[in-house]
Amino acid sequence: MDTKEKFQVNAIILAAGIGTRLRPVTDFIPKPLMPVNGTPLLESIILKMKNSGVAKVAVNTHHLADRVETFVKNSSYADYVTLYHEEVILGTGGPLVNAKNLLSEADCFVLYNGDILSDIDVGKIVEFHKESGKIATMVLINGPENRVLAAAASKNFGTVIDILGKLGKTSQSARLLTYTGIAVFSREIFKYLPEQPVNYSIITAILDALKENPDSVGAYLPEKMLWNDIGTVGKYFSLLSSSAKHKPLTPVKSPIRIYSLVEQGSNRKFYRISYPDSSKVVMVSYPEDQDFDRFIKTGEYLFKNGLGTPQIFSHDKAQLAVLLEDLGDDNVHTAIKKKNKSEVYKKVIDWLVEFQKKTCQLGDGCRKEIDRSFDYPGIRWETEYFTENFLKRYLGESEEKCAELQPFFDTLAQESMKQPQVLIHRDFQSQNILIKDDKVRIVDFQGTRYGPVAYDLMSLLKDAYVDIPVALRRELQEYYYRKIQGTGIKELTFTKEQFRKYAIIAGLQRNMQALGAFAFLSLVKGKQKYLSYIPNGVKSLIEGIDELESLPDRPVTLTALLGMLVDNPKLER
Numbered sequence: 096m097d098t099k100e101k102f103q104v105n106a107i108i109l110a111a112g113i114g115t116r117l118r119p120v121t122d123f124i125p126k127p128l129m130p131v132n133g134t135p136l137l138e139s140i141i142l143k144m145k146n147s148g149v150a151k152v153a154v155n156t157h158h159l160a161d162r163v164e165t166f167v168k169n170s171s172y173a174d175y176v177t178l179y180h181e182e183v184i185l186g187t188g189g190p191l192v193n194a195k196n197l198l199s200e201a202d203c204f205v206l207y208n209g210d211i212l213s214d215i216d217v218g219k220i221v222e223f224h225k226e227s228g229k230i231a232t233m234v235l236i237n238g239p240e241n242r243v244l245a246a247a248a249s250k251n252f253g254t255v256i257d258i259l260g261k262l263g264k265t266s267q268s269a270r271l272l273t274y275t276g277i278a279v280f281s282r283e284i285f286k287y288l289p290e291q292p293v294n295y296s297i298i299t300a301i302l303d304a305l306k307e308n309p310d311s312v313g314a315y316l317p318e319k320m321l322w323n324d325i326g327t328v329g330k331y332f333s334l335l336s337s338s339a340k341h342k343p344l345t346p347v348k349s350p351i352r353i354y355s356l357v358e359q360g361s362n363r364k365f366y367r368i369s370y371p372d373s374s375k376v377v378m379v380s381y382p383e384d385q386d387f388d389r390f391i392k393t394g395e396y397l398f399k400n401g402l403g404t405p406q407i408f409s410h411d412k413a414q415l416a417v418l419l420e421d422l423g424d425d426n427v428h429t430a431i432k433k434k435n436k437s438e439v440y441k442k443v444i445d446w447l448v449e450f451q452k453k454t455c456q457l458g459d460g461c462r463k464e465i466d467r468s469f470d471y472p473g474i475r476w477e478t479e480y481f482t483e484n485f486l487k488r489y490l491g492e493s494e495e496k497c498a499e500l501q502p503f504f505d506t507l508a509q510e511s512m513k514q515p516q517v518l519i520h521r522d523f524q525s526q527n528i529l530i531k532d533d534k535v536r537i538v539d540f541q542g543t544r545y546g547p548v549a550y551d552l553m554s555l556l557k558d559a560y561v562d563i564p565v566a567l568r569r570e571l572q573e574y575y576y577r578k579i580q581g582t583g584i585k586e587l588t589f590t591k592e593q594f595r596k597y598a599i600i601a602g603l604q605r606n607m608q609a610l611g612a613f614a615f616l617s618l619v620k621g622k623q624k625y626l627s628y629i630p631n632g633v634k635s636l637i638e639g640i641d642e643l644e645s646l647p648d649r650p651v652t653l654t655a656l657l658g659m660l661v662d663n664p665k666l667e668r
Contacts, residue, residue, distance in 0.1 A: 104221055105201035106149045107194055108140050109276075110209035111157035111181050117328055119409035119418035123368060123375045125159040127209035128166055129325065130351055136325075137163070137209055141172055147217035149205060153194035157181040162370075166350065181292075188295035191280075192288050199282050206297065208276030214321040215277060223252055223315055224279040230304050231255075231280050232313040236322055238273030245272055245314040253314040261302050264309075272314070274298075275322055328416040329379055332366055367421060375408065376422075380415040387415055389467075390541040396464045400457065402450055403537045422536045428525035428560055436563075440555070440571050443528055446535035447551055448578040454518035455584045462545065465518060469546030474511045474604060478504035480615070481607035489614040489629070490663050499655060506651040511604060514547035514597045515586045523551040524558040548587065549594070549601035557602045557639070559609050559632035572598055596650075599642045603653070606636040633666055 114121030120129070127137035137154070144152050154176050156163045167176050179194050191198060191206070198204040203224060205217060215234060224232040233255055235243055244260075246269040247253035257264040258274075278297075287300040304311045325331050332355075356365040356376070364379045380387050397404040405420035430439050454461050482500065486492045520527070521542040529536045552575050556568045563571075576594050579587050589597070610632045613625040640657045643649055660666060 102203075102225060103201040104147075104149050104203055104205065105151045105153070105198055106144045106205035106207060107153040107155070107190060107198060108137065108144075108207050108209045109155055109187060109190060110137055110163055111155045111160075111184055111190065112210065113158045113184075114210065116414075117325060117331065118411040118414065119416055120328055120331070120368070120377055121158070122409045122418050123159075124351060125162050126325065128162060128351055129210075129331065130353060131212055131325075135166065135351060136212060137166070138170065140207055140209060140211070141170075141176060143217060144205065144207070145172065145175065147221070149217070150201060151197055152176045153179055153190075153197050154209070155179045155181055155185070155190040155193065157184050169350070184294060185292055186294045186296050188288055188297040188300050189292045191284070191297065192290075192295070193292035195285060199285060201282075203279055203281050206278045206280060208324070210324055211276050212321070212323040212325065213275065213277065215275075215317060220277070220279050220315050224281070224313065227252075227313045229281070229313040230283045230308075230311045231278060231301055232315050233301070234275045234277040234315045234317065235272035236275055236317065236320060238275075238322070240273050241271035243272050243274050243314075244269050245316070247314070247316060251316050251318060253316055254310060255301070255305065255312040255314050256309070257305070258298055258302055262305060272316070276324065328377070328411070328414040332364060332377070332379055374421040376405070376419045378417045378419060380417075382415070384415060386541045387412070391417065393465060393540055393543050396461075397540065397543070400453065402453065403446065403535060404540050405536065405538065422529045422531045422538065425530045426526050427528045427530070430530055431525075431561065437567060437570070439530075440563075440567075441574055442530075443535055443555060444552070444571060444575050444578065447523070447555070448575065448582065451517050451548070451551075451579070451587060452582045452584055455586050461518060465543055465545065467544040468516070469519065469521065469544050469550070471508050471512055473544075474508040474546075475504065477604055477608040477611070478507065481611035483611070484614040484618070485607070485610040486659065488618055489610075490659065490665055492659055492663070496655075496659065500653075503651050503653055503655070507600060507603065507653075510596075510600050510650045511547045511550075514549060514601070515589065516545045517548045517586055518543065519546040519551045520554070521546065521550070523554040525555070525561050528555075547597065547601050547604075548589075549597035550605065553598055553602040554605045557605050557609075557635050559606075559613070559628045559635060562631055565638065596646060596648075599639060599646065600650075603636070603639045603643065606632060606639055610636065630666075633660055636660065 110125065110127040112126065114126030117126055128135045141152060152175060154163065154167060156178055160180055164178055167173060167178060177197055179190065181190065181193065185193060203221065205221065220232060220234060233243065235245055242259050243255060244257040244264065244266070245253045245255050246266050256266055256269050284300060284304070287303040289295055301312055350371055352369045354367040356367055362381045366377045368375050368377060391407060391410055394404045394407050398406050405422050408418045410417040427439060427443060482497050486497050520537060520540060521544060522539055527537060527539045529538060556563060556571055576591060610629065613629050613632060616622045616625040637657065637660055640653045643653060
């Protein structure tokens, strides 16, 4: 496109919008700055304009305007772009009036929505517009919102007849198409726009032009064109998906970087969005997630009471997405590789004791907010899960042998219910406990509920992700007991003999739940990495059964289960 002498083309990129469909991501990043293929959309559009011979570009700002302004001013094309801030959003027509001086000095100008990913040839649209002599040319495709009635005069060109049915026009040769958010206008369009910059729709101006001259608006109909307005949070991150741990989905040179965080057993996906000065985490859930509302409710309540969860900045139920505080990458699993293992675990136990103390002190208010209990059916579900996935599916044990174990598991669940019932995380293991600014923080907290007092402690100390020597585990159990008895809380007061029994039973429950999960995730979900944790889990379960058998008043015996673990050829000890 030759614009140097005879025909000047300028452009305006609309970048002020809130990006409602991409909340809560757009609460942190304006949609035009969201990277695609390693480049923010706005940068791609500006470069497209420059490469198409556009002389000057206007960019309007409103939502997170400082982010857009900083990005443009720090870019190599700062002198090429003029920013127009809007104190209130001016719609799609008002911004043209606000930038009228820049736009009207050209023979025509391009309007391009700042949230559009497209491979459109801007030069071809401008050439068609120039040759047609029309006031406006709209780029139309057969898409998701076919509301523009256009009649094709040739393969790629035509005339707009009506929009949204506002003019009541029909034509047998016309068809409904989608406006792409890309158009070219002659200066005459300002005749149909307000004198002052107010909130106004460009569609209204186009309709007024059509009323005055039905042949004034052209339709550019690209035969094949990549066009995507990004759409939903899930679709956006699917576009950027990466299976590698902490692999940046955007290049290092980009001021905005996105990482896919390491995958755990959940179907939820987590992404870190990083600016030079700050970062946030986005959680994207899945349609069948019945705990999404609970995640929000529990997370907000625990954070409000200083109980370690990340701050929830915003969320969108329709998108099943949450914008969270970034707690970093330093979890207990990594911390014990750098620091003294005993010191790390004692720090976590100090936090757990304070968590249990404070939630007991919150009393009925906490029970009202966290309205779920790890009751007998829930506890019994864990051993059924273990039976189905680990004993039957992984070890291949028979229905008959497994059925013989069920009465013992019934008794184990009954014994669990005899423990003091306190608020528990329910998955309190090394990868869900983070250390940020020397403080213990927790993630994956949506399973929080009231349950056996020793369950979280033994989830920590019987964690199959970490090999904790028996001597250290016993030292840490003793440390917890001294600390918890020092709270003076009634629910947390019990004898050392009672505590030993609580810990053994909770440890057995936790071991079986974990082994059931590892078998399910690896054999059903295809997440093979979980197979590597089974040997450590089995070792811990055998230790727990031995401890149970040593109790003078043991409530149940699990020697039949021990025999399965010792004799099964799949488990080489």
